[in-house]
Amino acid sequence: MTPGKELLFLALGGSGEIGMNVNLYGCDGKWLMVDCGVIFGNPDYPGIDLILPDLQFIEERIDDLLGIVLTHGHEDHIGALPYLIGDLEVPLYATPFTAGLIHGKLDEEGIADRVELNVVREDESYQIGPFKISYMPLAHSIPEGNAVVIETPYGKIFHTGDWKIDDTPVMGSASTAEELTAVGDSGVLAMVCDSTNVFNPEASGSETDVRTGLDEVIGAAKNRVLVTTFASNAARLQTLGEVCKDTGRKMCVAGRSLDRILRVAQATGYLRNFPDIVDFETAMKLPRNKVMIVATGGQGEPRAALARIADETHQLKLESGDTVVFSSKQIPGNEMAIGRIMNVLAGKGVEMITDRQAFVHVSGHPGRPELAAMYGWIRPEILVPVHGEMRHIAEQARFGLEQGVPQAVVQNNGEIIRLAPGKPKKVGNAVAGRLVLDGDVILPADGSTMNERRKLGLYGQMSIAVAIKANGKLAGTPEIRIQGVPVEEDREPFIEEAVEAVSKAVSDAKGRDIDRLRESVRLAARRVATRWTGKKPVVDVMLIEV
Numbered sequence: 001m002t003p004g005k006e007l008l009f010l011a012l013g014g015s016g017e018i019g020m021n022v023n024l025y026g027c028d029g030k031w032l033m034v035d036c037g038v039i040f041g042n043p044d045y046p047g048i049d050l051i052l053p054d055l056q057f058i059e060e061r062i063d064d065l066l067g068i069v070l071t072h073g074h075e076d077h078i079g080a081l082p083y084l085i086g087d088l089e090v091p092l093y094a095t096p097f098t099a100g101l102i103h104g105k106l107d108e109e110g111i112a113d114r115v116e117l118n119v120v121r122e123d124e125s126y127q128i129g130p131f132k133i134s135y136m137p138l139a140h141s142i143p144e145g146n147a148v149v150i151e152t153p154y155g156k157i158f159h160t161g162d163w164k165i166d167d168t169p170v171m172g173s174a175s176t177a178e179e180l181t182a183v184g185d186s187g188v189l190a191m192v193c194d195s196t197n198v199f200n201p202e203a204s205g206s207e208t209d210v211r212t213g214l215d216e217v218i219g220a221a222k223n224r225v226l227v228t229t230f231a232s233n234a235a236r237l238q239t240l241g242e243v244c245k246d247t248g249r250k251m252c253v254a255g256r257s258l259d260r261i262l263r264v265a266q267a268t269g270y271l272r273n274f275p276d277i278v279d280f281e282t283a284m285k286l287p288r289n290k291v292m293i294v295a296t297g298g299q300g301e302p303r304a305a306l307a308r309i310a311d312e313t314h315q316l317k318l319e320s321g322d323t324v325v326f327s328s329k330q331i332p333g334n335e336m337a338i339g340r341i342m343n344v345l346a347g348k349g350v351e352m353i354t355d356r357q358a359f360v361h362v363s364g365h366p367g368r369p370e371l372a373a374m375y376g377w378i379r380p381e382i383l384v385p386v387h388g389e390m391r392h393i394a395e396q397a398r399f400g401l402e403q404g405v406p407q408a409v410v411q412n413n414g415e416i417i418r419l420a421p422g423k424p425k426k427v428g429n430a431v432a433g434r435l436v437l438d439g440d441v442i443l444p445a446d447g448s449t450m451n452e453r454r455k456l457g458l459y460g461q462m463s464i465a466v467a468i469k470a471n472g473k474l475a476g477t478p479e480i481r482i483q484g485v486p487v488e489e490d491r492e493p494f495i496e497e498a499v500e501a502v503s504k505a506v507s508d509a510k511g512r513d514i515d516r517l518r519e520s521v522r523l524a525a526r527r528v529a530t531r532w533t534g535k536k537p538v539v540d541v542m543l544i545e546v
Contacts, residue, residue, distance in 0.1 A: 002064060003027050015080055022036050034150075048438060050437040054434055085115055097405070158183060158192070162365060164366050190384055193388045202287065210239055213360050217360060218323075240327075248290065254295040411426070414432030456483075461482070470545065494532055498529070
């Protein structure tokens, strides 16, 4: 599909899910992409750390893609760039802090010199084909969170990115109600809006207020304190720096992503008054009530600093009487991973505090009062909810209509929506799947590799080697090895019975062709496994003719 004299919207990620945000706007034969993010791995994708969007639709139309505009520097908005930009080969546009994070990622992949990365000031407008782009700073949990105003011949788009209302932000500044009202006065065709917290009846709250809560918690702690938060939440890092000063503690930072955020933030003019950081050795020598560790891993990531500290495979240690503060929201799907770490810490006598026990976190996304306020300022003709599961998107559409927005579109990844001319409607479908980064290889998320890995995890595996003479008879006893088949102490008798079944299958074959013999051996072994365990393991058969 090539856009004609119309304005199209297409989400390739982030609609019907939280994370992996990729949005396309099309008009006059050209496409513009906004954001290109990832989702972190989960148990549905064994062995996978990163899940990427499948950009097949736009890769097939690569000559029509003009560039990628980035709203801010969170992983779910920029994380896929190092892995996919090489195929797209289009310019990137980002504000200084976001550009700094992107450059670091591209540099790690060794492709920074091959990617055109344009650094744009927040007060600067620029033209990309038929699209005129300008930023509107909005409060979020990272510096330079921006809405993107996209002006086209067919109407103006207000793409919010991630946002909240915070009248006292600790980093940067946000557009005022008057400035946002002026955008609405100019006429906005569609507002494409963050849906994450649409079910929250209250506003998200101010980062400034979190400082008071953290001061109380950390000030009351008698021993060593570790605070874990999202590494990219630079505003929280600023708050934690002030809390260190308030409570008379030295700060130690654990986690590569935290180091990177600190480095980029300070290089672009943020965190200028941040306290000096002590190294691991110094932190462990300080009196326990004089140090605060800030660590990655609050979502239960097994290789992050918190998990390694809990498992005692890190230079930093926690002891009975120490405190861990989870200054972040628990992302759905991570409950088991977080619970495992919490159980390990509890076994050590470590006290844990979350946002359920104290005011140690505020969200970076808008609750219902903030959404209602933005509708009133921008006054779009059409509301297009994104950045949410289907229940979030449908609820924001309902809420927007209740608040007086004339039209709302409930859409999912892969649905092509015509926004203008005429009333908004679905006009087509696009491929909108997932890829996974498996080691250094990018694969389909539901391709043969991942399906095989899931089967191995669910059912176990049997490997069978059978030597066959030229006359079709056995040349020795078959060899069988098993992995993940639940026989435990019955392993030897199980293998003995499987060997007997395989031997019988060979003798009964009576010279049948090699492929039919291999299948007979496979089925014979699997029937034994099913009889013993109720499972049907993956069975690999190697026939050796001697």
